[in-house]
Amino acid sequence: MLTTNGVLKIMVTALVNSLGRHTLLICSRVGAFVVFFFNAVKTFFSTKLKVEKTIFHMERIGVDSLLIVILTGTFTGMVFALQSYIGFKRVGGEQFIGTIVALGMIRELGPVLTGLMVTGRAGSAIAAEIGSMRITEQIDALKTLLVNPFQYLVVPRILASIIIMPLLALFCMICGIFGGYFVCVHVLELSPEDYTSGIKNYVEMHDIWGGLIKSSAFGLILSWVGSYKGYTTSGGARGVGESTTKSVVIASILILIFNFFLTKLLEHL
Amino acid sequence: MIELKNLHKQFGEKEVTRGVNLAIPDGKMTCIIGRSGEGKSVLLKQIIGLIQPTSGEILVNGVDITKLPERDLMPYFQQFGYVFQFAALLDSLNVFENIAITLIENKGMREKEALPLVREKLSLVNLNEEVLYKFPSELSGGMKKRVGLARTLITNPKIILYDEPTTGLDPITSHVIHELMDDMQKKLHLTSVVVTHDVEFFKYADYVALLHDGKIQYYGDAKTIWESDNPYIYQFIRGLTTGPIQTEISHTKDSY
Numbered sequence: 001m002l003t004t005n006g007v008l009k010i011m012v013t014a015l016v017n018s019l020g021r022h023t024l025l026i027c028s029r030v031g032a033f034v035v036f037f038f039n040a041v042k043t044f045f046s047t048k049l050k051v052e053k054t055i056f057h058m059e060r061i062g063v064d065s066l067l068i069v070i071l072t073g074t075f076t077g078m079v080f081a082l083q084s085y086i087g088f089k090r091v092g093g094e095q096f097i098g099t100i101v102a103l104g105m106i107r108e109l110g111p112v113l114t115g116l117m118v119t120g121r122a123g124s125a126i127a128a129e130i131g132s133m134r135i136t137e138q139i140d141a142l143k144t145l146l147v148n149p150f151q152y153l154v155v156p157r158i159l160a161s162i163i164i165m166p167l168l169a170l171f172c173m174i175c176g177i178f179g180g181y182f183v184c185v186h187v188l189e190l191s192p193e194d195y196t197s198g199i200k201n202y203v204e205m206h207d208i209w210g211g212l213i214k215s216s217a218f219g220l221i222l223s224w225v226g227s228y229k230g231y232t233t234s235g236g237a238r239g240v241g242e243s244t245t246k247s248v249v250i251a252s253i254l255i256l257i258f259n260f261f262l263t264k265l266l267e268h269l
Numbered sequence: 270m271i272e273l274k275n276l277h278k279q280f281g282e283k284e285v286t287r288g289v290n291l292a293i294p295d296g297k298m299t300c301i302i303g304r305s306g307e308g309k310s311v312l313l314k315q316i317i318g319l320i321q322p323t324s325g326e327i328l329v330n331g332v333d334i335t336k337l338p339e340r341d342l343m344p345y346f347q348q349f350g351y352v353f354q355f356a357a358l359l360d361s362l363n364v365f366e367n368i369a370i371t372l373i374e375n376k377g378m379r380e381k382e383a384l385p386l387v388r389e390k391l392s393l394v395n396l397n398e399e400v401l402y403k404f405p406s407e408l409s410g411g412m413k414k415r416v417g418l419a420r421t422l423i424t425n426p427k428i429i430l431y432d433e434p435t436t437g438l439d440p441i442t443s444h445v446i447h448e449l450m451d452d453m454q455k456k457l458h459l460t461s462v463v464v465t466h467d468v469e470f471f472k473y474a475d476y477v478a479l480l481h482d483g484k485i486q487y488y489g490d491a492k493t494i495w496e497s498d499n500p501y502i503y504q505f506i507r508g509l510t511t512g513p514i515q516t517e518i519s520h521t522k523d524s525y
Contacts, residue, residue: 050374133359136355136357136360137353137354137355137357138357138358138359138360140314140319140351140353140357141351141353141357141358141359141420142359142370143318143319144317144319144346144349144350144351144421145370145371145375145420145424146343146346146347146371146375146424147370147371147374147375152374
C-alpha cells in the first residue's frame with residue numbers, strides 16, 4: 001500500500017522529470033534556432049552572395065506585400081487621427097494630432113504593423129516554400145549536387161527581407177500620415193497647417209531612422225523564423241502546414257517582444 | 270570501393286541499422302533489397318552524408334568519411350551522384366535549370382556554356398530538347414526520373430546511388446529505366462548502388478544484398494540468386510509469407 005508521502009513523492013518526481021524534459025527540449029530547440037542563424041551568417045561571409053536571387057526575393061517580399069502594407073498604413077493612420085481627435089478635443093490640443101499621428105506611425109505603428117503584415121504574407125510563404133522543398137527531398141537534392149542550401153535558399157531570403165522591410169515600413173508610415181491628414185482636413189475639417197506644422201516642428205530624423213532600423217530587425221526576425229521552420233519541416237503536407245502556422249505565430253510574437261527591447265535600445269542611441 | 274563496417278543508425282529509440290557490413294565493388298551494380306521500412310534508403314543516405322551514422326565506418330577507397338571534417342568531404346562527395354525516389358527535381362526550375370544548377374551555381378558557368386552539356390546528358394537518358402524548358406509539373410513520372418538521372422550525370426560521378434528508381438512506374442517505363450541504367454553502367458563504367466524492391470533488377474545487377482532486421486542477411490551474385498538456398502533471400506524474392514522474415518500475414522496466421 002502506498003502512503004500519502006509515497007504518492008506525493010511519486011508526483012513530485014514525475015513533475016520534476018516532466019519539467020526537466022521540457023526544459024531540455026526548449027533549450028535544444030532554441031539552440032538549434034540560434035545555430036541555424038549562425039550558419040546563415042557564416043554562409044553569408046564565407047560564400048559568394050547570390051545577388052540575382054536576393055533581388056528576386058526582394059521583389060517577391062516587397063512588391064507582393066506593398067498593397068497590404070499601404071492599406072494597413074492608410075487605415076491605421078486614419079483611425080489613429082480619429083481617436084486622437086476625440087482625446088485631444090477634451091484638452092483642447094487638436095493642433096497636436098499631426099504630431100502624434102506622425103510620431104506614432106514613424107516610431108511604432110509603421111514598423112510593427114509592416115512586420116506583422118509581411119510575416120503573414122511573406123514569412124508564411126518562406127516557411128511553406130522551404131518546407132515543401134524539405135519534404136520532397138529537394139533540399140537533399142541540392143546537397144547531393146554540392147549546392148549549399150543556406151547559400152541558395154536561406155541567405156538570399158533573409159538578406160532580401162532585411163533590405164526591403166525598411167522600404168515597406170516607409171510606405172506604411174507615409175500612407176498612415178496621409179491617412180491621418182485626410183481624416184483631419186476632410187472629415188474633421190481641421191486646418192491643414194495645424195496638422196503639417198506639428199509634423200515639421202516635432203518629428204526628427206532620429207525618429208525616422210529608429211523606425212527604419214526596427215523594421216529591418218523585424219525583417220530579419222520574420223525571414224529567420226520562416227526559413228528555420230521551413231528548413232526543419234518534417235511529416236509531409238501536415239508538417240508544412242504546421243511549420244507555416246508556427247512560423248507566423250513565433251515571428252509575430254518575437255516582433256512584439258523585440259519591439260520593446262529595440263525601442264528601449266534606440267532610446268539610448 | 271565502398272565499405273560499410275558495423276554501421277549503426279538510431280532515430281530516438283528506434284534502431285534502423287544494427288551493424289551493417291557490406292563491401293560494394295568498383296564498376297559493378299549492387300542491389301540492396303529488403304522490405305519497406307527496413308532502412309535501405311537510410312543506408313544510402315548515410316553513404317552520401319545526408320544522414321550521419323550513429324556509429325560505424327563508411328570507407329571510400331580506404332578513407333573513413335565519417336571521421337572527416339566537413340571541409341574535407343567535398344572531394345569524396347564529388348565522386349557521388351544520387352538519384353532520388355521521386356526525382357526531387359526543384360519544382361520552381363525548368364528541366365534545363367534543374368540539370369545545369371550545379372554548373373551555374375558552383376562552377377559559375379553561363380547558361381550558354383551549360384546548354385551543350387545539358388543537351389549531352391539529356392540525350393544520354395534518351396530525352397530530346399523538347400523537354401528542356403518544361404517544368405517538372407509538366408513531365409510524366411518516367412521523364413522526371415530520367416531528368417533526375419541526367420542531373421546526376423552532369424557532375425560526371427563515378428558512383429551513383431539510386432533510391433528505388435522504378436517505384437511508381439508502369440512495367441514498360443520501368444523496363445526503359447532498367448535498360449537505361451544498364452546502358453549507363455556499361456558506357457560510363459560506374460559503380461552503382463540500387464535500393465529497390467524490383468526483382469527485375471537482378472537481370473542487370475552484379476551483386477545483391479538483402480537488408481533485414483537492420484543487418485545484411487544475404488550477399489551474393491545476382492545471376493545465381495534464384496538458385497540460392499539462403500532462407501531470407503528464398504522467401505523474399507518469391508514473396509512467401511512463411512520463412513524467417515516475419516510479415517503481417519504470417520503474424521495473423523500464427524494467431525489463429
